[in-house]
Amino acid sequence: MPGAAGQLVSGRYRLVEAVGRGGMGRVWRARDEVLDREVAVKEVLFEAVPTELRAELIARTEREARTAARLRHPGIVTVHDVTEYEGAPWIVMEFVGGPSLAGLLAREGRLPWERTAAIAATLVDALAHAHAAGVVHRDMKPDNVLLADGDRPVITDFGIARVLDSTQQLTRTNTVIGTPQFMPPEQLEGKPVGPAADMWALGATLYATLEGRPPFDGPSLTAIIVAVLTQPTPRSVHAGPLAELLSALMSKSPAERPDAAATAEWLERLGRLERLRTPDVPRVVNRTPTVLDQPVDAPAPASVSTPSRRRLLIGGLAVVVGVGGPAIAELASRGGDGGGNGKAGDGPFATLPTLTLSGPEERIQSLAYSPDGKTIAAGAAEGTIYLWTSADFATAPVADTLVPGGYNTGAVVFSPDGKTLASAGNDRTIRLWDTTTQRVRATLTVPKAPLIPESLGQYVSTLAFSPDGAMLATGGGATRAMWLWDVRTRELVATLDWSGGGVTALAFSSDGKTLAIGTYDEGVMLSDLVSGKPPVVLRDAPEGRDGWMEGLAFSPDGTTLYGLAAEDLEQWDITTRKRTAFTGFSLLARAVAFSGDGTVAVTAGDRLQLWDPVSRTERQMIKDGARADAVALSPDGRTVALGREGAVELYRRN
Template identity: 40%
Template sequence: MGTEGENVRVIAGRYRLESRLGRGGMGVVWRATDELLGRQVAVKEIPLDIDDALSVDEARRQRDRTLREARAVAQLRHPHIIVVHDVVEHDERPYIVMELIDGGSLADRISARGPVDAAEAARIGIALLSALRTAHEAGVLHRDIKPANVLLESGSDRVVLTDFGIAQVAGATTLTETGSFVGSPEYTAPERMSGARTGPESDLWSLGALLCTALSGESPFRRDSLGGILHAVVFDEIRPPVQAGPILPVVRGLLERDPDRRLDAAEAERMLRAFRDTGRSPQLPPGYTPTQRDVPRPPAPTPPAPTVETRRSTRGVLVAALLVAAMAGAGVSAAALLMNRDGADGGRTPTSSAPETSVSASASSGTPSASSTPSASDTASSATATHPSAPSGYRVADDPAGFSLAVPEGFTRKPQGERVFYMSSGETFRLGIKVTEPEAGGPLAVMRRAAAKGPDSNPGYHDGKVTATTRHGHDAALWEFTWNGFSTAEGPRHTYDLCWEEGGQMYDVWVSAPVGKVREAKEYFDVAVDTFART
């Protein structure tokens, strides 16, 4: 029996649970002392869904499956996989005893210090890919890779993949597959969403989403509802963030919707190591044939009217997403719902249609869709073969200065010297564009010089960061910073600014917004850079 004291329990006769470190979807983690060996450990207490509907035999089978899977994870030996010391059962409840990592998670680091740069993202990715190769070779899938499940050890910055609590030994049926959605939807592969299959490739998709989050601070699939997230994963365009530019081929290869075409762990690790060694964007493997999203697309003819089957397929995805959102609280399996959409596609998922860009558009953020008519000085047009279409809530503006881009509906044009602004009502959001002759040192040098003068041009300038990246294959630099605004009434603001050279010109596109509205600002910025075209 366990010893009960002042919030202290001893389980299995040796592990004294002392303080709770955290709680997740798959259990409570305790700081504990192994009284037999005199060392600090972490103990995960696994809850079991045992109720009156389960017989004694069924409850026992559930416990046995959980323990069997935990013991399989305990056999893994890798410097970047959490060490499992012991798997015990106490009062008919499983506990996993693990090494205690002194340090927070990658999610904690992003929250406290912001996104990491490309070199650090590559370092983390290399460690996780190496860990996953070991797990997959042993037949163990993680199934919940996300920043919260990656620990960074204090002092050494060792990267540790943890929380195999919903891991599945390949080929086994697990407790977690009996009804409710398993994992984190923003990081879940589309084939798992559709119920088609779950394999090592699904973990690699999750890693691709994790790298985007580490680089930008937000998953490219974040939306305001579960239905929106599922639709983004299964159906929407995939737009990696601009910060992913230096390692964009890796991110794109991992976020390939067709699992058979997804970049494998060995190649992804090789590419990231090449980037760390050379500082140059890695090349895809020789045998990799890019999908349509990876090659320049010719001008598209006017699309034919949708067929009945096309309408049914699109409707099926939309309805499935809405059903999942509505039924999630009732414990209905998301995978089962999506697997049964229309019943005619055999579980196939669409191939990613991400455009030739390294920019992320977070289509979820409640973008204003005001239908106000643009001013006479601002020309808007629908998409043609010469420039991209505008997302919902945006319009394509053909600017007299020789470029076009998508701007939010309701934004009006206000030129100021060599700069052109598109501004929201009250100038809360300011989208700026400047076209100049190339300058010495290229975009990176230009942005670094601007950042050095940041305190002079932007009152209260702080947290400035310049990152080398690319846009549509052209060298670019991203400058991001926070400042106090031009007046007390205006208040603190945050700015995203991308500079690149193309066609003998230097282009600079930026968005400035109140610090409390950075999510909307990031979307406006990403869409503007993504859709920008010379005219």
């Protein structure tokens, strides 16, 4: 018989009021009349279970409760007692007066990444404690995270999911018991689950905390299950430096997920990092080892005209392990005869796509034009690199595909002479493709980041060739490092690291002497590659801001640097370091591309917009509702390529 307010359970626990109900019973606020303290009592109900099976389920519930009672951790609700009363088990626990995480999200909406990271640190430590004791939760979700006084998160309902599974097995039903939005693929498939299942569910819980919604959802149970099993994890817009961690946690393969100890180590390192907090005051950033002590004076390839064309990739962080992330855009500089006729700023773009290139089915994460404008490269979430080649793209050519081992393609960029396509992703390997043979010419392996597990922080999210093509700058993730490579010898010639955020954008000046570095906390540094002096801060990380530097690009004369942050499109005078924001820009864009002559900027996200970098004003709303993750501008500035889910669309000027 279900409990009622005022009822005395087992002669000791007086029920006061029901405070929650789940898939297996109700939770009561109660008074322990023996010890005179407030407790929570979970009434476990077996309403649909035949009478002859209840004794076994009661025994199993008691065993699981006793196992959970061994866990002693500030992030785990303490189990005080388990008792049988009127044919049902009752679990007596520590009473937590605060709301559940789910209730907090319903009331306040999503939480910022800093607060989420603090919650995650306690939850991960609690899971590490449980897993070390051989206990797996199996039902991690926002409803099972309670917030005690002072915003201290505690996990409840350890062991209950195992009892639910037992109920299903004994009654021979095939019903999914639990919340499928927070269940890992192996659990939905009925496979054995271990600690890795809790880590996936933790990732989904943190995603919901950051975005205000679960990562996978749908109109039906079947749709949700199919999404979890087959779809890549959607990009977390607000995850900041947690984006890579979420992606790793929600890997489809349990073996690829970091365990609780590794995740705790990652979060601890994030918490230890000093953040640069003095606006407008240039400061030296730690540098290890010493950056280039000699000028970069390698001769330009013979095929590059003077002034040389430059092809720079600029883009965002956190596109990892099959998961969406801020997109990667590219900058094309026009030199000699390589850009077509007319000024880039002439005429409006068509308001509808003039062409949709055929081929991709995955989400497009990065785009790049070849210097001659005849080839478009796209990196997709499932690891395919697409190449479309056409004299004028008057018709939709079928894509050639390069499949670099199924890794996640987060960055693609052409060399200035167009003979090499560099690609990178989540396997610490940069591939240099011969664009003629479409075969890998060479690979570069990024050094393993210290203190960061192999499954975390190893993602290369941005690439940039120097104007002469001799150097390739690479960076990304939680590594807080940028690596500079000699393209011809394949040697790592310099490393920069610092105490700020991970690298999200890179850009060379037109003379190749200065490298601009953008980070996930929106800081921007300038590194003098000739003098080898430590980098200086051009833009400090704004206090309380949530986002990253999406892209960087120098003006052709090198006097101005443009950048797209989470909330601003802006420019800096390199000499005075004065920052000026574009007028009317308040859109959360995810990608940006600039024309080589400095007269056009294009931003993409929920909208595709055209901007005038000189006047810093909007020229045209090309498309509303673009929902794009990548954008590229043709060398002549007349065509925009837009990367979306399963499509690359081209927009042309009249």
